[in-house]
Amino acid sequence: MKLDWWTIGLQTINFGILVWLLHRFLYKPVLTMIDARKAEVQRQFDAAKEIEEKAKAQLAGLEADRAAIATERDATLGAATVEAQEMAEAGRAQAKRDAQALIDGTRKTLAEEREKALDEARRLALDLGADFAQRLLSEIPTQYRAEAWIERIEHYLNALSPAERDPLVRQLGDGTPLTIVTACTLPSATTEQWKERLRRSLGLSGGMTFEVNPDLIAGAELHFPTAILRFSWQSSLLAARTEVSADGRSR
């Protein structure tokens, strides 16, 4: 076997040329493209990394905001709870005060109404008593009823001091008659007897007139020009009513 050195040399040159051709048309463009793709991938990766970092930062911000919101919510809820408790306490206190005021007002109203009812009952009792008394008195003869009252009047006038009796007498000095008002019409004998005994007790010399007022129930009234001496059950009942009313108001 013999080596063809020309062929060896030509094949060596051919391989060198092929190396250049493939470097020119294959390796260089392919490697350039691969490098560009890697660079693009790296750029996109970096961009994605940057976006991820931003997203993480935003997430951290949102977490912080959420934590702040939760804290604020807790604080607000706490404040609202305290405020609600205070309002409830105030409402309870106000309701207690209102209820106490209502109870007090009701008690006062009840007391007033009870007092009014008692007054009314007393007044009715007095009226009833006066009515009974008037009915009973109507069964007693007039001269007996008058005898009792003239004795009382006479006793009262005799008990007056001159300083009390003289001003009364002076009112009748100019001829003005003394008016005697009785609850019923007195018989003429009783009338004369009353005049006699009153002239003696008061030291009068003038005239006297008699009038009738059934409202007196029993007894009589001596009407001077500027004064009235009352000796009737009407005045006694009026005094009793006044005392009962005064006693009721004092309780």
Add this chain to the structure above:
Amino acid sequence: MQPSPLTSAVLFHLGPVAITRPVVTTWIIMAVLALVCRLVTRRLSMLPDGRQAVLEGIVTAIMGQIEDVVREDARQFLSLIGTLFIFLVAANLSGVLPGVEAPTGKIETPAALALIVFFSVHYFGIRARGLIGYLRSFAEPKLIMLPLNILSEITRTFSLMVRLFGNVMSGEFVIGLVVALAGLFVPIPLMALEILVGLVQAYIFTVLATVFIGAAVGRVAK
């Protein structure tokens, strides 16, 4: 007298230079490879189509194989190693085509490739280590190893050449004999086997060349 089947047939002469069949076949292979690469890489895009993906896959696979062996940036060796593998695949498989003889089936082409590998190993070794450092590496691990290391440089280059030549040439011989003796379709399984052998031999040649270069630059133990 019948010419030896081991010799290359001269097709024509350019002056004193005899142009043999392997040279012409190599030119055709070069033209086809350059044309295909030019057509495919003319419009590359960020989103590759099928052809671009195949080419990128081949290139990245070769780079990965180089990096696995050399443990350095594969780009400085890509043009030599990648072209060696692609040319050997194309040359070995060209023998399967009717009327085409594989250039690697003649001794001159494997010899040329072995010589290129031989000188490339020294080039990359000197570039990586410097002349003194590279020459000192022949005396490692002991000075007594110096003659053996020098001899191994020659013998491994010779074995590289003979292995490729012997496998491709024998395959063609077997196919030729079977065709002559048995008929047209009988050698088809042998042709399939020859394709496998061609691919394996291209891979072996390329990996051995890479290992030699890696040893020269100091990344692979000799």
